[in-house]
Amino acid sequence: MAKEGKTLVVFFSHAGDNYAVGDIEVGNTKMVADYITELTGAEQFEIVTHKYDGMAYTPLINLAKEEAQKGELPDYEGEIDLSKYDTVFIGGPVWWGTYPQVMFTFFKKYADDMKGKTVIPFTTHEGSGLANCVEVVKNAFPEANVTKGFSLYGHEVRTEKKKVEKWLNGLGY
């Protein structure tokens, strides 16, 4: 890696029944997070919740919509000390035009800990691109330096690693 300082990749990703790519063992966003980790030498923090384990696509869609409408903040496992990182990639799937609610739980918890860091949002999606996710991250971390985001179609993640590489090269990695 060509950059100074330590880099972290924070992400949420849902393995299992998936609209465009079928039943997947590794979620689309995790694939991208793993590429970033490999190509930049970053460390990872995965936002893990068991709330959606084993859910079929349609019930998950409905639950996610309800959570978004109610602004719910589902719990997730584990913690991370952000103080040792200078750059933080943050990624997730687009769910109903934004990040999944469990990522908002993370944003709320670490709102004060991103000050002065470079934060780089990314998404995987099936048509919405970045949706409103860059705005969401900027609002969550007003004292961070939030950069332009990157998005990749979920159905492309397994064949288009080079797009991730190109993006990271453009960032100086």
Ligand SMILES: Cc1cc2nc3c(=O)[nH]c(=O)nc-3n(C[C@H](O)[C@H](O)[C@H](O)COP(=O)(O)O)c2cc1C
């Ligand atoms: C509950 C739910 C809501 C979704 N909403 C959107 C959406 O609003 N826009 C979009 O482009 N894709 C949407 N998708 C597709 C996902 O963003 C896409 O499949 C993504 O790559 C999944 O990433 P993951 O495997 O890391 O969870 C949705 C998928 C789910 C399960």
